[in-house]
Amino acid sequence: EADIYQTPRYLVIGTGKKITLECSQTMGHDKMYWYQQDPGMELHLIHYSYGVNSTEKGDLSSESTVSRIRTEHFPLTLESARPSHTSQYLCASSESEGRREAFFGQGTRLTVV
Amino acid sequence: GQNIDQPTEMTATEGAIVQINCTYQTSGFNGLFWYQQHAGEAPTFLSYNVLDGLEEKGRFSSFLSRSKGYSYLLLKELQMKDSASYLCAVRFREYGGATNKLIFGTGTLLAVQP
Numbered sequence: 001e002a003d004i005y006q007t008p009r010y011l012v013i014g015t016g017k018k019i020t021l022e023c024s025q026t027m028g029h030d031k032m033y034w035y036q037q038d039p040g041m042e043l044h045l046i047h048y049s050y051g052v053n054s055t056e057k058g059d060l061s062s063e064s065t066v067s068r069i070r071t072e073h074f075p076l077t078l079e080s081a082r083p084s085h086t087s088q089y090l091c092a093s094s095e096s097e098g099r100r101e102a103f104f105g106q107g108t109r110l111t112v113v
Numbered sequence: 114g115q116n117i118d119q120p121t122e123m124t125a126t127e128g129a130i131v132q133i134n135c136t137y138q139t140s141g142f143n144g145l146f147w148y149q150q151h152a153g154e155a156p157t158f159l160s161y162n163v164l165d166g167l168e169e170k171g172r173f174s175s176f177l178s179r180s181k182g183y184s185y186l187l188l189k190e191l192q193m194k195d196s197a198s199y200l201c202a203v204r205f206r207e208y209g210g211a212t213n214k215l216i217f218g219t220g221t222l223l224a225v226q227p
Contacts, residue, residue, distance in 0.1 A: 031213075033215060040222075045214060045215065048212075058214070059115075094215070101158040101161060104155035104217055
């Protein structure tokens, strides 16, 4: 079983609030990813990191920001939540190279009202 | 740019065999993954191909042709629990990029009927 955790699992929050979605992994993986997925739709890469203090934006433009101060931790922050941010956010991690699949957390389902 | 195409939906019968195709266009290709995702759950890893050919893993097999930008996932002896979305994902490194990215296709929703 993969050791990657996301909190909270579900979050309902008002417009304009600042939120941080937590993602932690205990596998020592260098690479971590954030994906956004609407129900029945594809996963869109919004951020990724290949190590401490390295972050890159993904293919889908997002108003969120990320940080990677520690290997095991990759939080995602929305400074001012809007209803358009309502979605499921999935965090994943993998080893750097080779036959190394990405392991996913259980996701955070965010609803902004 | 990068692009991954899969059929949106497929239907198959319990006990049968089904093949789910995936085509991709990327530069810096560095591996193709298949994931299974049940509704409301996180994706789980099924298979990995980086060289041409077939990889077999129990009831699941995956094939890759890098020259054609083509892969398929083969599911044998279908069971009702195999009803799920199957995601094709490609790992690649963009020109000048510092590391690999992992992007997903839209997924193929497979319905297994009795």
